[in-house]
Amino acid sequence: xxTVLVDFLESRSENSGNPHMARLxxxxxxxxxxxxxxxxxxxxxxxxxxGGESSDLAAVVRVAASLEMFHAFALxxxxxxxxxxxxxxxxxxxxxxxxxxxxxxxxxxGMGAAVLLGDLAFxxxxxxxxxxxxxxxxxxxxxxxxxxxxxxVMFGQYLDLxxxxxxxxxxxxxxxxxxxxxxxxxxxxxxHIGAALAGAGAEALAACSAFALPLxxxxxxxxxxxxxxxxxxxxGKSRLxxxxxxxxxxLVALALRAGDAAQGARLRALIGDPQLDEAGAEEVRxxxxxxxxxxxxxxxxxxxxxxxxxxxxxxxxxxxxxTALKQLAVTATRRNS
Amino acid sequence: xxTVLVDFLESRSENSGNPHMARLxxxxxxxxxxxxxxxxxxxxxxxxxxGGESSDLAAVVRVAASLEMFHAFALxxxxxxxxxxxxxxxxxxxxxxxxxxxxxxxxxxGMGAAVLLGDLAFxxxxxxxxxxxxxxxxxxxxxxxxxxxxxxVMFGQYLDLxxxxxxxxxxxxxxxxxxxxxxxxxxxxxxHIGAALAGAGAEALAACSAFALPLxxxxxxxxxxxxxxxxxxxxGKSRLxxxxxxxxxxLVALALRAGDAAQGARLRALIGDPQLDEAGAEEVRxxxxxxxxxxxxxxxxxxxxxxxxxxxxxxxxxxxxxTALKQLAVTATRRNS
Numbered sequence: 001x002x003t004v005l006v007d008f009l010e011s012r013s014e015n016s017g018n019p020h021m022a023r024l025x026x027x028x029x030x031x032x033x034x035x036x037x038x039x040x041x042x043x044x045x046x047x048x049x050x051g052g053e054s055s056d057l058a059a060v061v062r063v064a065a066s067l068e069m070f071h072a073f074a075l076x077x078x079x080x081x082x083x084x085x086x087x088x089x090x091x092x093x094x095x096x097x098x099x100x101x102x103x104x105x106x107x108x109x110g111m112g113a114a115v116l117l118g119d120l121a122f123x124x125x126x127x128x129x130x131x132x133x134x135x136x137x138x139x140x141x142x143x144x145x146x147x148x149x150x151x152x153v154m155f156g157q158y159l160d161l162x163x164x165x166x167x168x169x170x171x172x173x174x175x176x177x178x179x180x181x182x183x184x185x186x187x188x189x190x191x192h193i194g195a196a197l198a199g200a201g202a203e204a205l206a207a208c209s210a211f212a213l214p215l216x217x218x219x220x221x222x223x224x225x226x227x228x229x230x231x232x233x234x235x236g237k238s239r240l241x242x243x244x245x246x247x248x249x250x251l252v253a254l255a256l257r258a259g260d261a262a263q264g265a266r267l268r269a270l271i272g273d274p275q276l277d278e279a280g281a282e283e284v285r286x287x288x289x290x291x292x293x294x295x296x297x298x299x300x301x302x303x304x305x306x307x308x309x310x311x312x313x314x315x316x317x318x319x320x321x322x323t324a325l326k327q328l329a330v331t332a333t334r335r336n337s
Numbered sequence: 338x339x340t341v342l343v344d345f346l347e348s349r350s351e352n353s354g355n356p357h358m359a360r361l362x363x364x365x366x367x368x369x370x371x372x373x374x375x376x377x378x379x380x381x382x383x384x385x386x387x388g389g390e391s392s393d394l395a396a397v398v399r400v401a402a403s404l405e406m407f408h409a410f411a412l413x414x415x416x417x418x419x420x421x422x423x424x425x426x427x428x429x430x431x432x433x434x435x436x437x438x439x440x441x442x443x444x445x446x447g448m449g450a451a452v453l454l455g456d457l458a459f460x461x462x463x464x465x466x467x468x469x470x471x472x473x474x475x476x477x478x479x480x481x482x483x484x485x486x487x488x489x490v491m492f493g494q495y496l497d498l499x500x501x502x503x504x505x506x507x508x509x510x511x512x513x514x515x516x517x518x519x520x521x522x523x524x525x526x527x528x529h530i531g532a533a534l535a536g537a538g539a540e541a542l543a544a545c546s547a548f549a550l551p552l553x554x555x556x557x558x559x560x561x562x563x564x565x566x567x568x569x570x571x572x573g574k575s576r577l578x579x580x581x582x583x584x585x586x587x588l589v590a591l592a593l594r595a596g597d598a599a600q601g602a603r604l605r606a607l608i609g610d611p612q613l614d615e616a617g618a619e620e621v622r623x624x625x626x627x628x629x630x631x632x633x634x635x636x637x638x639x640x641x642x643x644x645x646x647x648x649x650x651x652x653x654x655x656x657x658x659x660t661a662l663k664q665l666a667v668t669a670t671r672r673n674s
Contacts, residue, residue: 020492020499024492077452081449103502109498109499109502112418113499115418116494116495119459120491120492122456123491126463126484136473147460147463150463151349151460151461155358158450161453162357166440
């Protein structure tokens with residue numbers, strides 16, 4: 001799949017014949033080289049699960065590449081909104097672009113240029129999709145799913161942004177955001193899209209959802225934990241970002257719900273403080289432990305992983321796909337990066 | 338076409354069953370109600386020029402609506418990058434959204450939420466396109482043009498952003514930005530897309546370009562003048578925004594080229610000053626007059642309008658379309674809004 005992405009990007013650079021475009025393409029290419037590729041992998045697995053024919057492989061890989069390009073768009077815009085400094089172990093795109101300008105407009109330029117580079121990645125993900133040589137039947141099945149996926153992740157991001165800095169103990173509300181911005185976007189829709197390419201019917205698509213939604217929620221819950229406890233050498237992201245931004249994760253909501261008044265007040269004072277340092281973060285981590293929130297999130301992950309694995313038992317998938325999906329479910333929820 | 342847009346947006350609101358989504362949809366709907374609709378009009382004209390069959394009208398209108406939705410995306414992001422306060426006579430989307438939040442995160446929230454609402458409009462423009470019931474032949478002709486259009490406008494916006502705040506007297510560089518961000522995006526590609534829907538061949542598409550590129554350049558040159566001389570009651574935009582942002586328009590480049598050292602120094606001090614007031618803007622206008630830059634831009638507009646009208650004389654278009662395109666060319670370059 002990486003070959004498809006690199007070839008596509010090189011062609012964009014060459015077609016333009018413009019050094020500024022070449023620079024943007026290089027930046028995007030570098031940004032895309034560190035990803036976990038979870039969505040493309042799931043696209044291919046969904047296609048295998050629904051018994052896809054190997055003659056369609058090239059088309060499936062191109063659609064998978066299109067989802068990875070779309071994800072580059074989503075991450076670049078996400079980092080702007082969260083004002084993050086690092087991603088995948090390197091400076092975020094808006095920081096790199098700001099650094100290319102020395103005057104007092106550097107930050108605004110970096111932000112605006114990164115919005116545009118994200119927009120380009122979005123447009124190019126669509127071009128990859130349109131040049132995948134899908135049959136009319138495949139297009140009719142896949143394009144509506146892609147449309148829903150895009151709307152869902154953007155709406156999830158919007159709900160997340162609304163909740164940021166306005167901490168509540170409403171655990172269900174945090175799980176709703178999780179479902180839109182991660183469970184559907186990262187797991188369910190890529191599986192659906194792959195399965196639809198193989199001509200999956202309603203039953204197979206429903207089986208994808210039964211596996212994907214609990215797994216996707218568990219994936220995001222793991223992400224919430226890694227955002228606070230992860231090692232930057234593994235995750236590539238600072239473990240202060242989420243706390244400084246005041247992300248209202250399920251972990252935070254559980255701690256607020258379980259904590260007493262004094263603990264709640266400390267959590268509210270620390271989470272969302274843009275100046276929070278490592279000592280303050282350590283205090284938050286201690287509160288997540290003493291309120292039992294950390295353990296509760298681990299239990300929620302286990303529960304959802306079991307639910308996902310149970311869904312595979314009755315799913316009308318090929319045996320090879322079931323084995324691969326089981327393995328993926330375990331690594332996606334036990335990861336440290 | 339407005340009916341298509343309103344029906345589509347209402348369905349997005351209803352499908353979600355979520356009041357936050359309903360609010361976003363209403364905001365986008367209100368934002369879209371004041372536009373000039375130049376791109377959809379040109380799409381229909383391109384289709385008429387190439388002899389489109391009336392049985393295709395519904396599909397053409399839906400594609401036209403898709404371009405208008407894409408334009409909403411482009412404007413919302415443009416206003417964020419320029420940090421503009423008003424658009425179409427009302428507060429810009431990021432200002433409205435910032436106003437919905439009272440705390441010290443209001444501005445960041447408004448920016449992030451507007452990026453996301455823009456992204457949604459982009460995704461939805463694609464859904465309008467995919468549900469236009471195009472034939473396989475129409476899709477194969479139109480989708481690559483849409484892809485190029487998107488890349489061109491984003492790249493043009495990027496070049497524009499790079500040049501903003503770094504004033505030069507390089508008139509050609511300003512015209513290159515103009516070509517990408519306006520001439521191709523606003524005039525050439527909508528005409529191409531409409532003509533392609535009617536099955537236009539290479540000759541008709543080339544005739545579209547011969548008319549569209551000079552007209553599009555003239556359109557942007559008029560926009561540059563209106564950005565400085567227009568009446569906010571007509572344009573809906575403050576005539577201080579471009580000057581405060583330090584937009585490196587052709588008008589500015591011509592003034593810098595023609596002015597003496599003292600005039601150049603004043604222009605550089607005033608243009609790009611975020612605190613510029615009406616008195617400062619008046620001084621800039623006086624310099625545009627005394628350097629002859631304003632008159633020079635008017636001459637460039639006339640010249641390009643004549644070139645566009647000349648191109649129509651030999652274009653293989655239907656007679657009705659030629660009449661309509663002539664009229665549009667004159668109003669688009671003589672407008673005051």
